[in-house]
Amino acid sequence: MAHIFSESVVSTYVGIPDEDVVSVLPAHRLAKAGLGTLAVRSSAEGALAGVLYGVALVFPVCALMGTPLLAYDAISKLMPFVVSIFILLLVVSEGYPSLRFRHHVKGHILRMVSAFAMVLASGLLGTVALLTNYYAAPLPDFPWISNEFVPRSSLLLPMFAGFFGVPSLLLSMGSRPLPGITFARAYDGARPLSAREALTMLLGGIMVGWLPGMTSGSATTACSPSMTEARVVEDVSSASRFVWLYSAISASGAVMSVGALFVIQRARSGSMDAVSLFVGGTFVEGAWFQSVPLMSAILLSMVVSSLLSRWAIHRFLPVLSRSSKVLCSRALAVSSLVFVTGLCLSITGVRGALVMACSASLGMLTPIVGIRRIQLMGSLLVPIWILFVTMI
Incomplete structure (x- = not known):
């Protein structure tokens, strides 16, 4: 949980591209406008809300998905259809962010075609990396890679670093100094949580925690297409609300993944995979309620960690305000790029390097063609x- 809070600092200040890039995130735009601390505070408040709301509803969701209602069994049988609908939502929301088809503009169609092509290209790369024997391909490797293969799951590191990390860092090296963006309307203060936002947060958290391959960004797009990352930037309040909602879904998803771990014995995140190593012998098939004391202990630790992290972020905000230019500096971007690249190469060798090269190319291409990553x-x-599909 502490990582969800602390990553808001990195995602806000490090790797900010130029404001002319289409896929500039709301947190980056706030930082470019000199409002980085607002983005960090909104993220921390959203994460705390996601944890508290998620903990309040995790057991009812477990009862819905597992015994006695067994909703997940029905959903799993329809999973190809569910994934297909979600891919369609991603593609359509690129051309019509609010899913309103009143005006048929040529540019909308072109964006959707580009988005679909990017989904297919990235899907091909993911299929090669995760479903084939590429992880054991007979390739000449670096001296420190002694085995003839790398763990298949380890290829996710260079793939996602290439998709999202490396392109942002490279684009940030050509950006102008802070501040560089102004908003049409100033910040008018925090608004109370609406029923729609609460429902979006919880529904997105359930999707992230229970469905395979679901991330916070994609769940935000599916649950609230009008709040897409590259479109909600006309004013400070909208940008900060997107940051809040994204973090709330991330934290709610982390809580819901605890339920998925004990109910369906599926680790939907790396942290839950680590938890399963410690509690591996305690699962009881079809009787998750017998693990309620252990689940409660894990949830309590998440709440305590979230409260401490929120307090630490609040105390750290003045330091962030004074250090914003250092955090957004080109030197830090270069250092981060060297670290990420070195880490990927040291763990995955040549196979990871090839995956990273392909994914970084796609990651750089998305802002060029004007679509979201x-x-x-x-x-x-x-x-x-x-x-x-192959399981049917």
């Missing part, structure tokens, strides 16, 4: 669709 989640959705 969320379409690159086809790298997970397409392989998942193939897996479920």
Whole structure:
């Protein structure tokens, strides 16, 4: 949970591209306008709300998905259809962010075609990396890679670093100093949580925590197409609300993944995979309620961690305000790029380097053609669709 809070600092200040780039995130735009601390605070408040709301509803959701209602069994049988609908939502929301088809503009169609092509291209890369024997391909490797293969799951690191990390860092090296963006309307203060936002947060959290291949960004797009990352930037309030909602869904999804771990024995995140190693012998098939004490202990630790993290972020905000130019500096971007690249190469060798080169090319291409990088989640959705189709 502490990572969800702390990553808001990195995602806000590091790797900010030029304001002319289409896929500039709301947090980056706030930082470029000198409002980075607002983005960090909104993210922390959203994450805390996601944890508290998620903990309040995690057990009812477990009862819905597992015994006695067994809703997940019905959903799993329709998973190819569910994934197909979600891919369609991603593509259509690129051309029509609010899913309103009143005006048929040529540019809308071109964006959707580009988005679909990017989904297919990233899906092909994900399929090769995750469903084939590429992880054991007989390639000449670096001296420190002693085995003739790398763990298949480890290829996710260079793939996602290439999709989202490397392109942002490269684009940030050509951006202008802070501040560089102005908003049409100033910040008018925090608004109370609406019923629609609460429902979106919880529905998105359930999707992230229970469905395979679902991320916070893609769940936000599916649950609230009008709040897409590259479109909600006309005013400060809209940008900060997107940051809030994204973090709330991330945190709610982390809580819901605890339920998925104990009810269907599926680790939907790396942290839950680590938890399963510690509690592996305690699962009881079809009787998740017997693990309620253990689940409660895990949830309590998540709440405590979230409260402490929120307090630490609040105390750290003045330091962030004074250090914004250092955090957004080109030197830090270069250092981050070297670190990420070195980490990927040291773990995955030549196989990872090739995957990173391909994914970074696609990640750089998305702003050039004017679409959002969320379409690159086809790298997970397409392989998942193939897996479920072949299981039918």
